[in-house]
Amino acid sequence: MKHTLMPVGEFAARRAKVLAQMQDNSIAFFSANSEVTRSNDTEYLFCQDKGFYYLTGFNEPDAVLMLVKSDSCHSVLFCLAKDPLAEVWHGRRVGAENAQKDYQFDQAFELAQLEDIAIEHLANKCAVYYCRGHQKAFDTQLMHWLAQVKGQSRQGIKAPQSLIDVQPLLNELRLIKSSAEIDIMRQVNQISGKAHQRAMKKTHGGVFEYQIEAELLHEFARHGARHAAYNSIVAGGENATILHYTDNCDPLADGELLLIDAGGELAGYAADITRTFPINGRFTEQQKALYQLVLDAQEQCINAIKPGQTLAKLNELCIEILTQGLIDLGILNGQLTELIADGACKKYFIHGLGHWLGLDVHDVGDYQVENRKQLRAFEPGMVLTIEPGLYFAKDDLDVEEQWRGIGIRIEDNVLVTDQGHENLTTNAPKSIQEIEQLMNK
Template identity: 75%
Template sequence: MRETLIPISEFAQRRQRFLAQMQDNSIAFFAANTLATRSNDTEYLFCQDKTFYYLTGFNEPDAVLVLVKSATPESILFCLPKDPQAEVWHGRRVGEQQAKSQYLFDQTASVEQLEQMAPELIANKSALYYCYGAHQPLELQIFQWLTKVKAQSRLGISAPKSLIDCQAMLDEMRLFKSDAELDVMRQVNIISGKAHQRAMEKTHPEMFEYQIEAELLHEFARHGARHAAYNSIVAGGDNANILHYTDNSEPLNHGDLLLIDAGGELAGYAADITRTFPVSGQFSQPQKALYQLVLDAQQQCIDAIKPGQTLAALNELCNQVLTKGLLALGILQGDLEQLMAEKACKKYFIHGLGHWLGLDVHDVGDYQVNDRQQLRPFEPGMVMTIEPGLYFPLTDDSVEEKWRGIGIRIEDNVLVTDQGHENLTVNAPKSIAEIEALMAG
């Protein structure tokens, strides 16, 4: 599958939208990531700062974007210069000239010129924007540049009187996905669904978790998503009760469930899908009962997604479904209304119901959290995960032995639309019948 990139014109439009929100006579700075050392002289694969990428589409390290709101607003990219000797060792660079035309910046310059040009650009501006705490080296540089500008006050040059944290402005922009972004997110969900199908087809007892992880990565890359969006969770048996289990080192045992939380990354955008299925291809009766309960809770929550809905209301719905189910199974005991009021199911459903999704797996955006209640009404263009789960560690002596060692989570990626919602996770089997049929071959 060919990777569909976000049009470069859309990145330029994002810069214009941000400039429109800036105060007159102001300036903003955004930094790219730098290469991170893995050990000695080897480095991790480069991952661009997602805020910087959102505004530029530029995927090289050590660059800085400057946006200037003046009589003629402009965007300036400072990037690594062309260097044949360095490029022989570390790969080709775009360089200033090509960056200007290819990425539609008003000006470009070598990052080596930033130290000289930044105080000149800051001088006599009334406000300066940057993302507080997001990039410590840039933040330090900004204060050094401000000191230089202030030192020229006797020459009639003034420094900005306002320093503004613009992270919330960008988070709000990123929360609402464009048509082009949604096209990419649909693709990465399909690719990731294929990977979950492959995992189900390849799994059998006595394999190791990391072998199934390799199958996932193979399927991501085979369809154009070269990298996983996050470290894959491949958790057999009781390991599923460790929420962020990524060791993936244990053998898979007959009779256990396998929980896989994994998604690919395409053009910077993440999928985040979880499926739980039996290692041997057939659910036991206790596994089937708990699995169907989680699936029912997930489906009812997804069905309720529409504009105006909230995560707080979906959490309450999930609480109702899980509490009734756990009471019917004898895992919870007592009065239903009191159990729901006490959120008794949270002993076994130990994480949140979902989160925003986009360029980051746990993507940016305000939930309007008030006393831990997520009260922001949904609007078209938001994308979220819905991921209820139930967890019964082997050490939990408060439940019957047949439930112990079972951990189940089911997670899909859902878009809010004008009419209601669209489930982007369309091809990863999740009904008991679908899973057992696929694994039976």
């Protein structure tokens, strides 16, 4: 299935934005990921460093991007050399010549030339930008190059005096999505919504969690998202009270709920969707009451999203709705204001309300946290998740037995727009009526 993917010119434009914010007479380095051994001589499927990918679109291991800002600005890629024997065994390589042409770099060289060219360009620069601490092996390599430059001081060559972490600059760029990025994120949400529909249709008592996980992966790939954006959570019954449960090994029991937190990845961009539904297709009255409470909180928080809003304010709204709902159900006892002040509902709403979303599932970007409150004002182009939940441990004797072992989370992906917001998660059923209708066709 064909999808609209990122135009190569967008990657070049991003590099230009980084160069524009760099100091005069400076240089920046960004390193690709290396392959990671899974067992003996086999590797995990390669996943590119997302910061490197954001600036290059280049999806081979061990490459390095160099941005130079001096009399002129230019971009240089270093990548693995073309090697017919290696390519027979391990697959085709782009090569420097094709990389320069196809990815719009000003120059491209084989990786073997990196050290000599890097040392040459570091000479007499004022500042070096790099992702400090992000990849320790590359940090060590860069320090070695700088030592080589310092060793040339008797020849009148000066080493850079400033070492600057480029990640805050890059993270701010990644936080605001372009129209091309938003288009891809709409697509991956549609694909992921179809996967959640498929999972609902295939679920019944007696199947194993991993079998439902397989249905999700099948639907992702069938529509062009070959990989999951993260390890899928398929948690039946009390497993749903484990926030990051990924064992996915238990059979599903009739009468319990199934929580699925799963999203596909398309062109590097993630969806992150959670749905909770009855394994037999019918909510019990207790399940329905808790589910509707979480859904009400989620929908009211989504409806409040607009430029200038904050996660801190949305979290306050969510806490108020959940606390009042838990009072109404007899799970909490006391005055609303006092229970909110005491954080009573946080025993059951354990995690945060949401996070940035993009190339990473928990995407980069400053939340401007103060006293544990996320005060960053929303701007058009930001994408975030909204995911309230309630979790009651199987052994929690503070609640009646009818609530124990139930975990519910509902999560959508939301774009901040000029006018307010756009919910990208439009085709994954979440109302009680929608879920029961789909599961009982």
